[in-house]
Amino acid sequence: MKESSISIKFLGAAGTVTGSKHLLKTKHTQVLVDCGLYQGLKKLREKNREPFPVQIASINAVVITHAHLDHCGYLPVLVKNGYKGRILMTAPTKELVELILRDSAKIQEEEAFQANKEGYSKHSPAIPLYTESDVDKVIELIETHQDRERVRISEDITVEFIKNGHILGSTSLEFHIDGRKIIFSGDLGRGNDDLLAAPEVPEGAEFLVLESTYGDRIHPKEDVLDLLESVILNTWERGGTTIIPSFAVGRAQEILYLINELKDLKRIPAIPVYLDSPMGTSATEIFLRYSGWHKLSNKKIYNLDRHVKFVKDIRETQRIIKDEKRKIVIAASGMITGGRVLNYISQLGWDPLNTILLVGYQGEGTRGRSLKEGAKELKIRGKYVQIGAEIQTIDSLSAHADQKGMIDWVKAMNQIPEKIILVHGEPTAQNVFRVKLQDELGVEVLVPELLDEIKLQ
Ligand SMILES: [Zn+2]
Incomplete structure (x- = not known):
C-alpha cells in the first residue's frame, strides 16, 4: 500500500455539536469540510x-454537507478574512444556504442595533459578526453538484455527495484520495422522516468521520401526530398560544405538514399558524424545485403554505405578540440562541396559559436546553425573563438519527470502516457511543478534541 500522508485536523464540533469544521489534509491539498458557526455556550460563541486557527490562504476548497448554520454559518467570516477558493455543495443546499446566511446576517445586524440602542452588549459598540454584503461574496464562490457525481477537487482528491436524509439537500461526503476512501457522515437523518427519504448507504470506506449527536439515545417509539395534537389542543383549550422554536427551513416544513394533517383530519381546530423569519420567504418554492430530494407530492407542498401566514417585518412580530388571539407560532432559532423566537419568549413565556414546544436537539448552554432541564428564568438580551409557560418536548421530531439508526447505517456498508472518528456530539453521548461502536463493530473509535490532528494510516 502507498505511504499516505492523509490527516484530519478538527477545527470545530469536537466534543460539542456546533461549529463543524474539519480540515482534510494531504501532501498537496487542504479541504475544509463544513464551515459552521458556534452556537450555545458563551465560551463557544x-x-x-x-x-482562524490555520492559514486561510492554504485552504484549496470548502465542501459543505448541509445548510444548517452550525455547518455553513461561518462561511461569511472565512470569506471576509480572505478566502477566495471554491465552495462546493448540492444545488438545494446552495438555495438554503443563501436564505439562511442572509437571515443570519440580518439577525446579527438587528441584534447589534438593539444591543447598541439598549446598551446591554459588553462590546461597545456591538458589531455584527458579518453583514449581508459578506454573504454576497460567499454566494459568488459557491458551485453546485449533483448527488453521486464524482467531483475533482485537486490532483489527488475527488469527492462525491451522497443523500443522507437530514434536511433538504443534505449529504454525506465520500472522499477518494490516492485509492483510499474517507466518508464524512454529515448530520445523519432519522430514516422515518415525513419529508425526506432515509439516508443512502455508501459502499464503505477505510475511515469514517461520524456525527454523534444522539450517540447515547434511542428515540422513543411514539406517534408524533398524537403528541403534537395533545400539545396544541391542551394549549388551545386553556386559551394559550403554542410557541415552537424551530429552524425556519426544513424542520419548520415538517411541523407545518403535521399541523396540516391534524387540521385535515379535524383533530385540531383552524388555529392561525405563523412562521416568523426575517426572510419572510416560503421555503416551499425550494421544495418544489427539488422534487427528487424529498418525498412529498406537489399538492402536499402547496398545502404547506395553505394555512400559514409568513411574518417578515419585526413590527408584524410585535403585532402578533400583542394580539390576544390563540395561535401557533414557529420561529427560529430552534435552540433559542437568537432570532425572532426571543421576542415571543420574552413577551409570552411568562404566561402559564402558553406552551413552548421543543422539537429539535437542544445543545448545552442554549436557552432551549435550560428550558428542557426545568429552568424557570432565562436571560434574554440582558434581562431576566420569568418562565411560566408549559414546556413540552417531542424528541422524535429531531432531524438526527438515534444511536441505533447510526449503527445500522454503518453496518449496512459493504466495507465497514476500520477507524471511526466521532465528531458533533457532547462528551457524555460520545463516550457511550464509542463503547457501543467498539463492542458492536469491533473497530477502533477515536474522539478528537478541538485542534487535534489525526493521521490516517
Ligand atoms: Zn444539521
Whole structure:
C-alpha cells in the first residue's frame, strides 16, 4: 500500500455539536469540510470571533454537507478574512444556504442595533459578526453538484455527495484520495422522516468521520401526530398560544405538514399558524424545485403554505405578540440562541396559559436546553425573563438519527470502516457511543478534541 500522508485536523464540533469544521489534509491539498458557526455556550460563541486557527490562504476548497448554520454559518467570516477558493455543495443546499446566511446576517445586524440602542452588549459598540454584503461574496464562490457525481477537487482528491436524509439537500461526503476512501457522515437523518427519504448507504470506506449527536439515545417509539395534537389542543383549550422554536427551513416544513394533517383530519381546530423569519420567504418554492430530494407530492407542498401566514417585518412580530388571539407560532432559532423566537419568549413565556414546544436537539448552554432541564428564568438580551409557560418536548421530531439508526447505517456498508472518528456530539453521548461502536463493530473509535490532528494510516 502507498505511504499516505492523509490527516484530519478538527477545527470545530469536537466534543460539542456546533461549529463543524474539519480540515482534510494531504501532501498537496487542504479541504475544509463544513464551515459552521458556534452556537450555545458563551465560551463557544466567542470562538466565532477568534482568529482562524490555520492559514486561510492554504485552504484549496470548502465542501459543505448541509445548510444548517452550525455547518455553513461561518462561511461569511472565512470569506471576509480572505478566502477566495471554491465552495462546493448540492444545488438545494446552495438555495438554503443563501436564505439562511442572509437571515443570519440580518439577525446579527438587528441584534447589534438593539444591543447598541439598549446598551446591554459588553462590546461597545456591538458589531455584527458579518453583514449581508459578506454573504454576497460567499454566494459568488459557491458551485453546485449533483448527488453521486464524482467531483475533482485537486490532483489527488475527488469527492462525491451522497443523500443522507437530514434536511433538504443534505449529504454525506465520500472522499477518494490516492485509492483510499474517507466518508464524512454529515448530520445523519432519522430514516422515518415525513419529508425526506432515509439516508443512502455508501459502499464503505477505510475511515469514517461520524456525527454523534444522539450517540447515547434511542428515540422513543411514539406517534408524533398524537403528541403534537395533545400539545396544541391542551394549549388551545386553556386559551394559550403554542410557541415552537424551530429552524425556519426544513424542520419548520415538517411541523407545518403535521399541523396540516391534524387540521385535515379535524383533530385540531383552524388555529392561525405563523412562521416568523426575517426572510419572510416560503421555503416551499425550494421544495418544489427539488422534487427528487424529498418525498412529498406537489399538492402536499402547496398545502404547506395553505394555512400559514409568513411574518417578515419585526413590527408584524410585535403585532402578533400583542394580539390576544390563540395561535401557533414557529420561529427560529430552534435552540433559542437568537432570532425572532426571543421576542415571543420574552413577551409570552411568562404566561402559564402558553406552551413552548421543543422539537429539535437542544445543545448545552442554549436557552432551549435550560428550558428542557426545568429552568424557570432565562436571560434574554440582558434581562431576566420569568418562565411560566408549559414546556413540552417531542424528541422524535429531531432531524438526527438515534444511536441505533447510526449503527445500522454503518453496518449496512459493504466495507465497514476500520477507524471511526466521532465528531458533533457532547462528551457524555460520545463516550457511550464509542463503547457501543467498539463492542458492536469491533473497530477502533477515536474522539478528537478541538485542534487535534489525526493521521490516517
Ligand atoms: Zn444539521
